[in-house]
Amino acid sequence: MGADDPAVLRLENLTKRYRRDRPPVFEDLNLDLRQGEYLAIMGESGAGKSTLLNLLAGLDKPDSGRVLLEGLDLSTMDDDATTLLRRRAVGFVFQAFHVLPYLTVEQNVALPLDLLGVASSERSRRTADMLERVGMTSLARRYARDLSGGEVQRIAIARALVHKPRLLLADEPTGNLDRRSAAQILALLRTQIKANSAAGILITHSRTAADTADRILTLDGRGLQSLERAG
Amino acid sequence: MTFRVWHVLLLAQVREQPGRLVVTLFAIALGVALGTSVYLVNATALNEFGLATKRLVGEADLIVRGPREGFSEALYSQFARDPAVAAASPVLEIEAALPGRRDTLKVLGLDPFRAAALQPALFGDIAGSLFELFQANGIFLSSGAARQLNLRRGDAFPVIIGSSAKSLHVLGILSDATYPQTLGIMDIASAQWAFDKIGRLNRIDLRVAAGTSVDAYRSTLERQLPPGVLVIAPRVERDRAVTVTRAYRVNLNMLALVALWTGAFLVFSTQSLSVLRRRRSLALLRALGVTRGELQRALVGEGAALGALGSLLGVLMGVLFAAAILQVLTGNLGNGQLRTVGASVHAPALPLLCFFFVGTVVASAGAWMPARSAARQPPARSLKGGDGDYGVIAKRSWLLGVALLAVGAVFARIPSVAGLPLFGYASVAALLFGAVLLVPVLTVRILKVAPHTNRVVWDAAIAQLRENVGLSTLSLASIIVSFSLMVAMAIMVFSFRVSFEHWLGKLLPADLQIREPLGNDTAYWSPAEQAKLAAVPGIERFEFRRTQQILLDAARPAITLIARGSSAHQAADEVPLVQSALPVPGDSLEPAWISESNAKHCRGPFMWTAECGRRWC
Numbered sequence: 147m148g149a150d151d152p153a154v155l156r157l158e159n160l161t162k163r164y165r166r167d168r169p170p171v172f173e174d175l176n177l178d179l180r181q182g183e184y185l186a187i188m189g190e191s192g193a194g195k196s197t198l199l200n201l202l203a204g205l206d207k208p209d210s211g212r213v214l215l216e217g218l219d220l221s222t223m224d225d226d227a228t229t230l231l232r233r234r235a236v237g238f239v240f241q242a243f244h245v246l247p248y249l250t251v252e253q254n255v256a257l258p259l260d261l262l263g264v265a266s267s268e269r270s271r272r273t274a275d276m277l278e279r280v281g282m283t284s285l286a287r288r289y290a291r292d293l294s295g296g297e298v299q300r301i302a303i304a305r306a307l308v309h310k311p312r313l314l315l316a317d318e319p320t321g322n323l324d325r326r327s328a329a330q331i332l333a334l335l336r337t338q339i340k341a342n343s344a345a346g347i348l349i350t351h352s353r354t355a356a357d358t359a360d361r362i363l364t365l366d367g368r369g370l371q372s373l374e375r376a377g
Numbered sequence: 378m379t380f381r382v383w384h385v386l387l388l389a390q391v392r393e394q395p396g397r398l399v400v401t402l403f404a405i406a407l408g409v410a411l412g413t414s415v416y417l418v419n420a421t422a423l424n425e426f427g428l429a430t431k432r433l434v435g436e437a438d439l440i441v442r443g444p445r446e447g448f449s450e451a452l453y454s455q456f457a458r459d460p461a462v463a464a465a466s467p468v469l470e471i472e473a474a475l476p477g478r479r480d481t482l483k484v485l486g487l488d489p490f491r492a493a494a495l496q497p498a499l500f501g502d503i504a505g506s507l508f509e510l511f512q513a514n515g516i517f518l519s520s521g522a523a524r525q526l527n528l529r530r531g532d533a534f535p536v537i538i539g540s541s542a543k544s545l546h547v548l549g550i551l552s553d554a555t556y557p558q559t560l561g562i563m564d565i566a567s568a569q570w571a572f573d574k575i576g577r578l579n580r581i582d583l584r585v586a587a588g589t590s591v592d593a594y595r596s597t598l599e600r601q602l603p604p605g606v607l608v609i610a611p612r613v614e615r616d617r618a619v620t621v622t623r624a625y626r627v628n629l630n631m632l633a634l635v636a637l638w639t640g641a642f643l644v645f646s647t648q649s650l651s652v653l654r655r656r657r658s659l660a661l662l663r664a665l666g667v668t669r670g671e672l673q674r675a676l677v678g679e680g681a682a683l684g685a686l687g688s689l690l691g692v693l694m695g696v697l698f699a700a701a702i703l704q705v706l707t708g709n710l711g712n713g714q715l716r717t718v719g720a721s722v723h724a725p726a727l728p729l730l731c732f733f734f735v736g737t738v739v740a741s742a743g744a745w746m747p748a749r750s751a752a753r754q755p756p757a758r759s760l761k762g763g764d765g766d767y768g769v770i771a772k773r774s775w776l777l778g779v780a781l782l783a784v785g786a787v788f789a790r791i792p793s794v795a796g797l798p799l800f801g802y803a804s805v806a807a808l809l810f811g812a813v814l815l816v817p818v819l820t821v822r823i824l825k826v827a828p829h830t831n832r833v834v835w836d837a838a839i840a841q842l843r844e845n846v847g848l849s850t851l852s853l854a855s856i857i858v859s860f861s862l863m864v865a866m867a868i869m870v871f872s873f874r875v876s877f878e879h880w881l882g883k884l885l886p887a888d889l890q891i892r893e894p895l896g897n898d899t900a901y902w903s904p905a906e907q908a909k910l911a912a913v914p915g916i917e918r919f920e921f922r923r924t925q926q927i928l929l930d931a932a933r934p935a936i937t938l939i940a941r942g943s944s945a946h947q948a949a950d951e952v953p954l955v956q957s958a959l960p961v962p963g964d965s966l967e968p969a970w971i972s973e974s975n976a977k978h979c980r981g982p983f984m985w986t987a988e989c990g991r992r993w994c
Contacts, residue, residue, distance in 0.1 A: 205664055205757040226668045233666020244661045244760060248389040257385075261666050305665075 153214075154312050154345035155179040155202065160211035162197055171197055174211070175369055179313075179345045184336055186348045186359035188373065193365045195349045196241060199315045202347070203236050204228035216312060233261050237306035239316040241349075245301050247291035251282055254290050254301050258309040276304040279334055281327075295322040303331055307338050314339055314346040320355055332358045385662075386675050389655065398683070401647045405687025406694055408637035409736040413695025413729065415629045417722050418702050424723065427615055429558045433485070434611040435496035437466070437582035438591045441598070442614075443606040445470075445898055445926055447577035452606070456581055461589045466491040468580035469568050473561070474537040474893055474900035475526070481897045482522060482536070484561040486568025495582045499562065502551045510564045514571050515548040522559040523550045537893070537900040538573055545571065572899055609931040620934055627797055637739055638806075639862060645743035646855040648680055652751040653847050659751050660759030673752040680744020681737055688736030695732065696724050778814030781807045809861060813854045820850045884939075884952070887920070896926060936975055 157177040163170035171194035179185055189195050200206040201213055204220045213220045216235055220228055237258070245254045252273050259269040277283045280300040285293065290301060299322045306314060316335060320328035332348075336358055339346040348359055356362045362373040391398060434440065441452070447469065456465040469486035485499075489510055493500050503510060503517055510517065518528060528534055528547050535542035551562070569575045585594050591610075598608040652659065662672060700722045785807035791800035824846060827839045842849045891910075893900035902910065902921070911919050926935040941951075952970045 200757040203664070205760075206755065226670065229663065229666055229668045232664070236666075238664060240661075240664075240760065242760070244657060244664075246385070246389065246658050246661065248392040249385065253385075257665055260385075 156214040158212040186356035189365035235312040237311035237314045239319040241317040245290045252286040276308045402687040406691035409691025410694035412633035414698035417699035439583045441581040447579040463586040464584040466495045466582040474897035486565040517562045519556040519560040648744040649747040652747040660756040663756035669752040676748030681741040684737040684740020774814045775818035781811030
């Protein structure tokens with residue numbers, strides 16, 4: 147795959163096991179994800195969905211196989227290079243949200259821009275814009291520790307999108323939101339992926355959420371299987 | 378980038394744990410303040426002492442010094458006639474006892490015409506009223522002495538000669554610039570008369586003639602001078618004061634270092650706990666794209682910021698402490714050797730910068746290990762929480778812990794280097810760190826065997842500790858370090874007191890002790906007065922002793938000679954010995970027993986005195 151290859155992410159024979167004396171969590175996974183493509187992965191608890199996301203983001207190492215992000219093989223890169231690539235190209239919404247409780251909402255959202263060294267005025271503009279999109283403008287100066295679970299989830303989503311990453315990884319991003327808010331957030335995720343010519347993977351248990359993606363895969367003992375979209 | 382991460386982390390610390398931060402800052406500040414103040418007080422006292430000695434020595438090339446009871450002034454006549462000597466100034470140095478006071482007044486008896494050439498600085502204030510100095514029992518006092526004794530020009534005050542008082546008249550007060558410490562200056566003849574030392578001197582200051590080598594002349598004198606009289610270079614005279622207080626100053630500095638290291642450990646402990654507490658936040662930063670190096674530098678920077686702030690505070694506190702000590706305790710940190718009356722603290726920038734730098738570096742070093750550990754944690758795992766596999770760390774640390782304990786045990790047996798127990802200090806550090814490194818494995822083991830009791834609170838607490846064994850270990854290690862340092866200090870002080878009491882009980886086995894001021898040269902009891910004292914009803918047994926300062930080596934401090942017992946055999950029976958005693962020699966040698974600390978410096982028959990001309994063994 148070359149630099150002009152439209153595939154943002156490619157998995158080749160990806161295998162992960164936690165202990166040598168146990169069967170692998172998954173084995174020989176292969177996947178291509180192209181620019182603008184939005185993929186949902188479903189599966190039972192313990193199937194390895196979150197583990198897969200960690201591997202895709204370079205937060206964990208596979209036992210065998212390769213992850214190629216923007217054409218770069220993560221297995222051949224050292225930790226610093228992987229981290230810098232992640233900083234620039236990946237947006238991550240964690241299952242447990244993970245925000246910094248001692249920072250304000252806008253400071254949390256602006257973190258990726260801070261790390262990328264975006265100029266102050268541009269950082270403020272993009273942060274304000276993203277906060278407006280997730281409906282958090284009125285809470286911008288509040289500390290994250292004072293917010294509800296749903297509000298924290300919105301911050302996490304805004305933070306994952308604010309630097310316009312090439313790959314968005316979202317692990318159960320709407321689990322804490324009511325149906326209406328969830329629909330808004332899912333729509334926002336899709337819009338941003340398409341608008342930025344990025345690629346996105348949504349891990350979810352919700353068929354409704356999965357149906358907002360371009361295609362749906364299930365992860366189980368046999369690997370990644372296609373699932374027909376409803377309607 | 379590191380700065381941005383550092384800013385975010387420090388912001389977190391300030392917002393989340395302000396109380397803990399304040400305690401850590403204070404611990405660092407206290408360590409630095411202790412070091413700074415001890416240094417400044419010692420440096421100021423030594424500087425004042427050096428200046429004072431320099432004024433007393435003046436322009437002399439050599440100092441001829443005899444025992445405190447003095448030598449015949451005939452020796453001065455020899456020097457006065459010697460063509461190799463350009464100027465000689467006879468001196469009678471006396472520590473005069475004052476009624477109702479424990480301290481003494483140093484009195485210099487000088488020949489003003491001779492001394493004016495060699496100690497011009499001392500005579501600046503007297504020059505206008507030189508002839509007043511010849512008044513019988515007249516004395517000029519330094520301003521320090523006048524303040525201390527609350528005297529003014531024209532006042533009279535008593536000094537004790539034998540067991541009766543003699544009155545001296547204050548002829549004038551010298552300015553602070555002339556002599557900063559307590560001192561009285563008399564005409565030498567008047568001093569000899571007043572203190573009953575007619576025909577006696579105990580010091581002669583010499584300036585050698587042009588073209589004469591000072592070193593060669595000193596070598597010649599060393600061979601010619603009578604026993605008990607030494608020839609000393611002025612530098613050695615000045616350095617002796619430094620030598621006297623060296624052990625004391627080193628121990629004070631070590632105490633300050635211990636305080637500083639305790640502060641560093643507190644930084645280590647605070648940072649480690651803080652890193653463990655923030656492990657998810659730190660993992661999140663890593664997941665968002667903060668590299669290992671950036672995170673490590675930011676966390677070390679956090680420690681450095683704490684260290685810099687604490688050190689700045691500590692240096693300021695240290696200067697204030699030093700000023701207070703010099704003002705209130707006259708620079709005497711308890712050793713009784715260095716006293717500076719009215720000295721103001723001199724705080725040169727370089728040493729203060731050094732203390733600031735050391736405090737900052739030590740605090741950064743305390744933050745380094747937790748920072749490294751945090752940066753190495755896999756973010757995916759840390760995001761889930763828990764301490765991770767702490768057993769692995771425990772397995773690695775216990776071997777090093779045992780090794781350090783062994784090293785500490787070996788170091789404890791190694792003798793001192795240049796009079797300093799350097800390996801002793803290293804041994805304490807090795808034992809302490811060894812014990813701390815054994816804490817993880819012990820914690821893991823104890824938590825593993827902790828019983829399941831079916832009591833919810835207990836079982837939940839144990840489960841919590843098991844899950845966060847790193848936190849448990851660090852808390853335990855902090856308690857061990859602080860408690861062991863506290864216990865060590867208590868044992869050290871208690872042991873010293875018990876040893877001293879034991880030694881005193883052996884050396885002075887009396888219910889009551891009556892003594893003249895320590896180190897004085899003028900007060901004593903005559904045989905008739907001794908008989909009177911012995912006849913006081915109710916006394917079962919009495920024993921009179923005489924103490925005297927003697928100089929065996931010009932470069933070393935004077936030692937105290939105690940004459941005791943009615944016979945050598947009695948003294949031999951009563952003195953506590955660490956080595957079996959030699960048989961008491963015959964008439965050719967006087968027996969003497971020396972303390973352990975002087976054993977290295979006094980070997981074989983070691984001195985003669987000009988007074989009795991006898992060898993001692």
